[in-house]
Amino acid sequence: MLVKDLKQIFHKELDAIYGKDEVFSFFFMLTEQYCNISRLDVALDTKISITKEEQEPLFKALESLKQNTPIQYILGETEFYGLPFKVNANTLIPRPETEELVQLVVDAYPKQNSKAKVSILDIGTGSGCIAISLAKNIVPSSVSALDVSAKALEQARQNAVLNNVEVDFVAGDILTMTEGDSAFKNITFDVIVSNPPYVRNLEKLEMQANVLENEPHLALFVADDNPLLFYKAITGFAVQHLKQNGQLFFEINEYLGPEMIQLLEDNGFKDVQLKQDFFGKDRMVKGTKG
Ligand SMILES: C[S@@+](CC[C@H](N)C(=O)[O-])C[C@H]1O[C@@H](n2cnc3c(N)ncnc32)[C@H](O)[C@@H]1O
Structure with missing residues (x-):
């Protein structure tokens, strides 16, 4: 089968759901991953053909896309802050706004003398x-990471190996x-x-x-009547486990900026700042332990 014919099938089946441009981009990613065909060849509709075996994962991916499965889960990987990350149904797909949170932290710790x-x-x-991303970009650093999900941690460990960081x-x-x-008994962090x-x-x-x-x-989710549940617990933990002048950084719900400022100030943090993301939405809060 010619790649350009398969591309037409993708457009026919998916354009109504995702729009032409996005389907084009999905098709690029899939043919690159499964058939090692260059983007240029796909774009130029050259007469490249693919075997039955090569078609199989592509038709499977087409069905998954029809069922709304995110392309990152189909490919099993994504890019974040310029680095490769494996993802699966146990891990949230990293978002661009979280790259902005990483940037905020990196900016606070320029190359150490x-x-x-x-x-x-x-x-x-x-x-x-x-x-x-922080282990890679704040040097020297020592990084710990906590999660309640054993399956997410398994994936995170593989990602650390993939990116060659400890x-x-x-x-x-x-x-x-x-x-x-x-x-973390008796351990404090910057x-x-x-x-x-x-x-x-x-x-x-x-x-x-x-x-969804x-x-x-x-x-993803918290109860409507206690949306700051995690922020309260983490801020309390940070009061105990941040060094003097250590910094706390949060990604936040865009609708809860003022409440977050209040929470950090009530817990004795100074220089509390609310930051907006690329779209101008309240998305990050930082504060320094007083
Ligand atoms: C919004 S996701 C963020 C994942 C990742 N840091 C990112 O930015 O893409 C929240 C994470 O908190 C974890 N989590 C949920 N409840 C938790 C708890 N009680 N203690 C520790 N981690 C928890 C979830 O498993 C999930 O990985």
Whole structure:
């Protein structure tokens, strides 16, 4: 079968769901991954043909796309902060706004003159995207990462190997962690960063079907009546486990900026700042331990 004929089938079946440009881009990614065909060849509609075996994963991917499965789960990987990350149904697909959170932290720790390592803890690490990007870009540093999901941690460990960095991955529940049983007893950090679950159930209506049906709800949702549940627990933890002048960084729900400022100030943080993402939405908060 000619690649250009298969491309037509993708457009016929998917354009109504995703739009022509996005389908074009999916098709590129899939033929590159499964058939090692260059983007240029696909774009130019050359007379390249593919075998029956090569067609098989492409038709499977077409069916998955029809069922709203995100392309990142179909390919099993994505790019974040210029680095490759494996993802599966146990890990949230890293988002561009989280790259902005990583940038905020990286900007706060420009290349170190001293040999002292910046100690960093990422809470709710998922695929490991924040922890691994920071380990790669803040040098020297020592990075730990916590998640309650053993399956997410398994994927995050593989991503650390893939990116050739060392991260100390820890299994634990930030909501029930007490000072006594904590893996972090008597340990303090320069940086605590987190992108915890923050979508209220009432906001489900605003979400796309492919997110709702495929991404792990453990990573996304909080109850309507306690949307700051994770932020309160993490801020309390940070009061105990940040060094003096250590910094706390959060990705936040765009609707809860003022509440987040209040939370950090109530817990004694100084220089609390609310930051907007690329779209101008309140998306990050940082504060310094007083
Ligand atoms: C919004 S996702 C963020 C994942 C990743 N850091 C990112 O930015 O793409 C939240 C993460 O918190 C984890 N999580 C949920 N409840 C938790 C808990 N009680 N303790 C620790 N981690 C938790 C989820 O498994 C998920 O990986």
